[in-house]
Amino acid sequence: MLMDAHRLPRAAQGIGLKPRHMAELIAERADIDFLELHAENHMSAGGPMRDDLAAIAARYPLSVHGVGLSLGSAEPLDDQHLARLVHLVDELNPVRVSEHLAWSRLEGDFYNDLLPLPLSEESLEVVARHVDTTQQALGRQLLVENPSLYMALDNTLSEADFLTELVRRTGCGLLLDINNAYISAENLGRDLSDYLSALPLSAVGEFHLAGHSLDTEATPPLRIDDHGSPVCEAVWQRYAQLTDALPAVPTLIEWDTRIPSLPRWLEEAALARHYHASAARAPLARLEPAS
Amino acid sequence: MTSLAEWQRDFTRALQFGEAGDSRLGHQPGFDVYRNNVRHSLIEALAQTFPHTRTLLGERFFRSVASDHVRRRLPEEPRLRYYGQAFAEALERLSVMQDYRYVVDICRLEHARLSVSHAADAAPLSAELLGQAEDPQAVCCMTHPASRLVEGHHDVLCLWHALERGEDHAPVGAAGDWTWLLIRQGRRVEIHPVNTSTRRLYQTLTTTTPLGEALATSARQADQAQVSEALGTLLALGSLTQAQETPA
Numbered sequence: 166m167l168m169d170a171h172r173l174p175r176a177a178q179g180i181g182l183k184p185r186h187m188a189e190l191i192a193e194r195a196d197i198d199f200l201e202l203h204a205e206n207h208m209s210a211g212g213p214m215r216d217d218l219a220a221i222a223a224r225y226p227l228s229v230h231g232v233g234l235s236l237g238s239a240e241p242l243d244d245q246h247l248a249r250l251v252h253l254v255d256e257l258n259p260v261r262v263s264e265h266l267a268w269s270r271l272e273g274d275f276y277n278d279l280l281p282l283p284l285s286e287e288s289l290e291v292v293a294r295h296v297d298t299t300q301q302a303l304g305r306q307l308l309v310e311n312p313s314l315y316m317a318l319d320n321t322l323s324e325a326d327f328l329t330e331l332v333r334r335t336g337c338g339l340l341l342d343i344n345n346a347y348i349s350a351e352n353l354g355r356d357l358s359d360y361l362s363a364l365p366l367s368a369v370g371e372f373h374l375a376g377h378s379l380d381t382e383a384t385p386p387l388r389i390d391d392h393g394s395p396v397c398e399a400v401w402q403r404y405a406q407l408t409d410a411l412p413a414v415p416t417l418i419e420w421d422t423r424i425p426s427l428p429r430w431l432e433e434a435a436l437a438r439h440y441h442a443s444a445a446r447a448p449l450a451r452l453e454p455a456s
Numbered sequence: 457m458t459s460l461a462e463w464q465r466d467f468t469r470a471l472q473f474g475e476a477g478d479s480r481l482g483h484q485p486g487f488d489v490y491r492n493n494v495r496h497s498l499i500e501a502l503a504q505t506f507p508h509t510r511t512l513l514g515e516r517f518f519r520s521v522a523s524d525h526v527r528r529r530l531p532e533e534p535r536l537r538y539y540g541q542a543f544a545e546a547l548e549r550l551s552v553m554q555d556y557r558y559v560v561d562i563c564r565l566e567h568a569r570l571s572v573s574h575a576a577d578a579a580p581l582s583a584e585l586l587g588q589a590e591d592p593q594a595v596c597c598m599t600h601p602a603s604r605l606v607e608g609h610h611d612v613l614c615l616w617h618a619l620e621r622g623e624d625h626a627p628v629g630a631a632g633d634w635t636w637l638l639i640r641q642g643r644r645v646e647i648h649p650v651n652t653s654t655r656r657l658y659q660t661l662t663t664t665t666p667l668g669e670a671l672a673t674s675a676r677q678a679d680q681a682q683v684s685e686a687l688g689t690l691l692a693l694g695s696l697t698q699a700q701e702t703p704a
Contacts, residue, residue, distance in 0.1 A: 205534045205535050205536070208535055209574035210574065210575055210576035210577075210601070211574070211575060211576040211577035211578075211601070211602065212573050212574050212575060212577070212602065212640065213573070213642075213643040214573070214574065215574075232534065233533070233534025233535075234534075238464070239459070239460040239461035239463075239464050240461070243533070245533075246533060246534060268464065269534070270534075271464050271465065271468050272465075273532060274468070274530040274531070274532070275530060275531040275532060275533055275534055276468060276471060276494050276530065277493075277494055277497045277498055277501070277531065277534070277536065278490055278493040278494045278497065280464075280467065280490060281490070283460070283463060285460070287459065287460050288460050291460060314486075315486035315487075315489040315490065316484050316485060316486030316487055316489075316490075317484075317486075352486065380489075383485070383486075383488075383489075384485065385485070387485075387486060387489060389489060
C-alpha cells in the first residue's frame, strides 16, 4: 500500500534514492521523512528494480524529480516521455513532482545535461506552454527548479522575473535549489540576496541542497554543480535564512557523484535539521549575504 | 533577432563539433562545462551498461571507443539504459576488433541482459498449462517480454561467467555461430545456449501466433522431433507467454 503521499511533516528532510541503498532502505526504515528519485531511472516496464521501488513506496513518501522532460525545448514535449512520467506518478503517488528550467532535447537527439535557456518572452511562452501541458497530463502541480549556470546568456528577462511570471501564468510551484542559486551567482557575478529577494518565495514547494566543486583551471574559476560532496558553509547559511522565511518547506539533500554510504547521507540530512532549528531560534529579518 | 529554435540549434552544433562549430557560443567562457557534461555523462552511461566489455578492452581503450561513439551518436531519449543499443555494432565495425570478436559477443550479451532486467513482467506459459488447454494448437503465444535472443561468433559463456565472478580473463571457447537465450528468473537473468530449431521457433513467436501455426512454420525447416524438442526447451525455460489477444 502506498503512503498517504501528499502529507509530509513540517520542515521534512529527504535524501535521494540510489540503487545501492535500496536493500538497506527496505530492510530497515531509515530516519528520514521522504526519498527523492530521478524519474528516468525508474521508468521500467517490470523487473526487480521496479519491485524494489514498490517496496520503497510502501515504506517512505516519495518525490519524483524529472531530468529529461526538456521544458525549455523550442519544440513540442516528447509525448511518449510525458506518458511515461504520468504512468510513474500515477503508480507512486509522490509528495512532489519536479522538473528543471532547462532543455536537453532537440530534433530527435537527447543531450544528457540541463542546458541553459536564454530568458525572453519567447522562451517564457514555450516553458509556460510545456509546464501547462505537463500539469494537465499529471493532474497536479509541477515544481520547476532554478538552474545552475556556467555562462551568461542574452536574456531580456531576469531569472527571478521569468520564474515569477511562470508561476503566475501556470500555477506551478518552485523547487528552490539553493546550491544552484549560489553557483549561478558566483559564476555570473550576480547578487544572490537580490536574486532570492526577487523570487516569489510563497511558491517554493521544496528546497534542494547539494555540494559543488571548484574548477580552478577555468578562467575565471567556475563552481561546478557536481553533487559530489557535502553542502558548503555558504549554502548552509543561505538555507538557514530561507528556512526562517519558509519554515514548513521540505528539504532534499542531493548527492549524485561520489555517493556516500547511507549513514553518511543521513548525517547530512541531520545537519539540515540543525540549521533549520538554528534559524528558528535566531530569525533573520531579511536575506542578508552570508558572511 | 535569433529565435529560440535557431539559438538551440546553434548551441547543439557547438556542443557536438566543438571549436569547428558555432564560434560565438562555443568560445564563451563556461560553454565547455556543458560540452564536457554531455560527453562525460554519456561515456559514463556506456561504462555502466558494459562493465564486462570495459574489463576486456581496458579502461583507456574502452573510453576512447565510447568517446567516438558519443561523438557519432546521441541518445534518442532520456532513459540512458537504452543508449547502448548500437554500441556493439560500432565496436564490430572497428578493424582493430576483427581478432577480438568475442568482445562484441560479450557486449551484445550485456546490452540484452540490461533490456531483459527492465522488461515487463508476465506469467510464463508452462507445459502443464498448455496441456490443460482445450486445443493447445490454438493457444496464442508469444515470446516472454523478459527474454531475448543473442547471436554470437564465439562460445563465450565460460568467459561471461568468469567476468561475472569478477575475474578478468578466461579461455574463449570455439569460434562458430552461437545463439543464446536470455531469460529473467526472479532477480537474475540466466543465459542458455540454444540450438537452431529452438532459435527459429523463438523467432517465429516474437509476434503473437497460434502455437499450431508457429510449429508448422518451424516444421518446414526441421523435422517434427526437432520442433517438438524446441517447444519443450522454450517452455522449460519459461521463455513463452500466452498472448491475451488473437493476432490480426
